[in-house]
Amino acid sequence: MSDTKEPLFNRIALIGIGLIGSSLARATKQRGLAGEIVACARSKATRDIVMELGIVDAVYETPVEAVQDADLIILCTPVSTYADLAQAMSPALKPGTIVSDVGSVKESVIRDVGPHLPDGVHFVPGHPIAGTEHSGPEAGFAELFDGRWCILTPPVGTNAAALAKITTYWEALGSMVEIMTPHHHDKVLAITSHLPHLIAYTIVGTATDLEESQQADVVKFSAGGFRDFTRIAASDPIMWRDVFLNNREAVLEMLQRFSEDLSVLQRAVRWGEGDILEDRFRKTRDIRRGIVDAHQAGTFDAREPDNDGN
Amino acid sequence: MSDTKEPLFNRIALIGIGLIGSSLARATKQRGLAGEIVACARSKATRDIVMELGIVDAVYETPVEAVQDADLIILCTPVSTYADLAQAMSPALKPGTIVSDVGSVKESVIRDVGPHLPDGVHFVPGHPIAGTEHSGPEAGFAELFDGRWCILTPPVGTNAAALAKITTYWEALGSMVEIMTPHHHDKVLAITSHLPHLIAYTIVGTATDLEESQQADVVKFSAGGFRDFTRIAASDPIMWRDVFLNNREAVLEMLQRFSEDLSVLQRAVRWGEGDILEDRFRKTRDIRRGIVDAHQAGTFDAREPDNDGN
Numbered sequence: 113m114s115d116t117k118e119p120l121f122n123r124i125a126l127i128g129i130g131l132i133g134s135s136l137a138r139a140t141k142q143r144g145l146a147g148e149i150v151a152c153a154r155s156k157a158t159r160d161i162v163m164e165l166g167i168v169d170a171v172y173e174t175p176v177e178a179v180q181d182a183d184l185i186i187l188c189t190p191v192s193t194y195a196d197l198a199q200a201m202s203p204a205l206k207p208g209t210i211v212s213d214v215g216s217v218k219e220s221v222i223r224d225v226g227p228h229l230p231d232g233v234h235f236v237p238g239h240p241i242a243g244t245e246h247s248g249p250e251a252g253f254a255e256l257f258d259g260r261w262c263i264l265t266p267p268v269g270t271n272a273a274a275l276a277k278i279t280t281y282w283e284a285l286g287s288m289v290e291i292m293t294p295h296h297h298d299k300v301l302a303i304t305s306h307l308p309h310l311i312a313y314t315i316v317g318t319a320t321d322l323e324e325s326q327q328a329d330v331v332k333f334s335a336g337g338f339r340d341f342t343r344i345a346a347s348d349p350i351m352w353r354d355v356f357l358n359n360r361e362a363v364l365e366m367l368q369r370f371s372e373d374l375s376v377l378q379r380a381v382r383w384g385e386g387d388i389l390e391d392r393f394r395k396t397r398d399i400r401r402g403i404v405d406a407h408q409a410g411t412f413d414a415r416e417p418d419n420d421g422n
Numbered sequence: 423m424s425d426t427k428e429p430l431f432n433r434i435a436l437i438g439i440g441l442i443g444s445s446l447a448r449a450t451k452q453r454g455l456a457g458e459i460v461a462c463a464r465s466k467a468t469r470d471i472v473m474e475l476g477i478v479d480a481v482y483e484t485p486v487e488a489v490q491d492a493d494l495i496i497l498c499t500p501v502s503t504y505a506d507l508a509q510a511m512s513p514a515l516k517p518g519t520i521v522s523d524v525g526s527v528k529e530s531v532i533r534d535v536g537p538h539l540p541d542g543v544h545f546v547p548g549h550p551i552a553g554t555e556h557s558g559p560e561a562g563f564a565e566l567f568d569g570r571w572c573i574l575t576p577p578v579g580t581n582a583a584a585l586a587k588i589t590t591y592w593e594a595l596g597s598m599v600e601i602m603t604p605h606h607h608d609k610v611l612a613i614t615s616h617l618p619h620l621i622a623y624t625i626v627g628t629a630t631d632l633e634e635s636q637q638a639d640v641v642k643f644s645a646g647g648f649r650d651f652t653r654i655a656a657s658d659p660i661m662w663r664d665v666f667l668n669n670r671e672a673v674l675e676m677l678q679r680f681s682e683d684l685s686v687l688q689r690a691v692r693w694g695e696g697d698i699l700e701d702r703f704r705k706t707r708d709i710r711r712g713i714v715d716a717h718q719a720g721t722f723d724a725r726e727p728d729n730d731g732n
Contacts, residue, residue: 263643292639296636300640304645308647311621311625315617318613319709320705329610335571336551336614346707349707352703357691363691377624381667395630400626401656403641403649
């Protein structure tokens with residue numbers, strides 16, 4: 113790659129600059145993928161932080177200012193804001209502009225954003241499977257998307273060149289790109305991400321309600337498995353509220369299946385049916401092996417004494 | 423410490439030499455805490471592996487052989503085997519010998535082991551809050567207990583010198599020792615360890631039953647939260663079967679609380695009650711902060727892109 117190579121985009125506008133938006137800003141800059149990176153943040157406090165961090169060239173209060181002359185716009189706010197944002201920025205969008213996002217649900221995003229975009233603007237929704245439990249522009253880092261999947265869910269009839277370009281962008285950020293229908297995305301993520309978060313929030317909440325004498329010891333002896341749940345349950349509350357409000361059917365379906373399966377184990381515990389428990393516990397090892405084989409097991413040392421294995 | 427110092431124990435016998443037993447052997451040897459370390463393993467294959475690993479001085483087929491002349495005996499097998507083991511080794515136990523264990527439940531252990539021990543033998547049950555999802559003698563390592571809690575649950579009337587000696591032993595292995603009643607232990611561990619494991623086994627099982635078209639993508643996109651559950655659910659099936667069979671009341675009580683709390687969130691998802699979801703999600707952040715403050719958050723980098731935070 114020569115230094116004089118044209119960047120992939122002239123101007124990228126990031127609408128919202130929290131963990132994901134600020135990581136995109138850092139990664140885009142580091143890899144020279146945009147001539148200019150601008151952001152939009154509603155609160156002055158966030159705008160001040162972002163300018164101090166020096167991760168974008170400019171930051172604006174309103175979306176209509178931020179998207180001026182941008183050839184790529186990425187929505188990085190909670191998905192409940194998308195409809196209003198799309199409406200607000202719509203008058204400033206020129207034909208050929210690509211609009212994308214990073215939301216954790218995809219059917220509702222297409223429903224909310226699509227109708228507001230003028231003809232000739234290409235909408236390619238996306239979802240990087242990357243993140244941490246930390247929030248805000250200070251929490252971002254340039255390597256967040258490295259070696260991670262990014263799912264794109266182009267609506268039927270999406271411009272092929274626009275899809276190719278956004279694919280190139282994510283690959284340049286280090287991600288592996290997968291294309292699927294929004295419906296399939298929402299089903300798969302309901303079980304791999306949304307339900308685990310709902311359960312983690314629940315069990316941490318259950319522990320929070322315990323008698324005070326047990327409360328302190330829950331924190332102290334959390335290494336037995338619980339602390340993994342607390343990490344998941346420390347994720348951004350607004351973002352996750354919006355996920356559940358916008359992927360209701362798939363989440364409720366997976367939750368129903370989970371509850372049935374939990375009842376079976378609960379009954380086995382109550383009646384001392386060890387063979388049912390053992391049989392169920394054996395089966396789940398295979399799926400872990402699949403994840404380890406697929407190199408998605410995470411970067412922590414496999415030997416890390418993290419759960420209570422004795 | 424001078425080289426000529428007497429080791430804490432003359433002969434330690436480890437009954438069972440899987441992940442925890444073999445880690446104890448390694449750590450005890452490394453820190454010079456025993457004149458001799460012997461083990462007991464029922465299967466010839468395990469005995470061969472253990473001798474090849476060179477982590478003990480001798481390995482026996484039967485507990486009665488292994489405990490000969492031992493001044494510390496630690497049960498490191500699944501808790502369902504304890505009653506038979508205690509009965510089998512009982513004739514070979516001399517007054518003054520300390521018997522301990524590493525089981526994840528404590529009331530049932532006292533019920534199963536206590537009655538079989540001759541007078542003058544000191545029983546001090548223990549539970550190191552340490553482990554990995556891996557099993558077997560090859561999976562152990564000397565640092566497993568370093569910086570981890572070990573809970574001791576001495577029955578009323580336990581010999582003070584024996585309790586002090588076993589406390590010294592665990593501290594020499596790098597652990598922090600906490601003493602509590604077996605009842606309190608079983609309650610606290612039900613929420614911090616047993617319920618998280620039951621839930622993790624359940625959700626990974628639910629995913630295993632999905633339609634084939636979704637199955638592959640569950641593995642592929644597991645980074646969204648699910649893979650943390652798969653790690654927990656890869657733990658030893660026999661050990662965990664025994665935990666649930668032996669801590670039934672506490673597990674069922676915590677499970678009942680969890681199910682009630684999950685129903686509240688499920689209802690909020692169904693009826694689109696965003697304020698209830700957001701409120702609940704906010705509350706759980708505090709308990710995570712408590713864990714981070716207590717330095718029990720684990721050794722992984724807090725920035726590790728491990729769950730789906732966008």
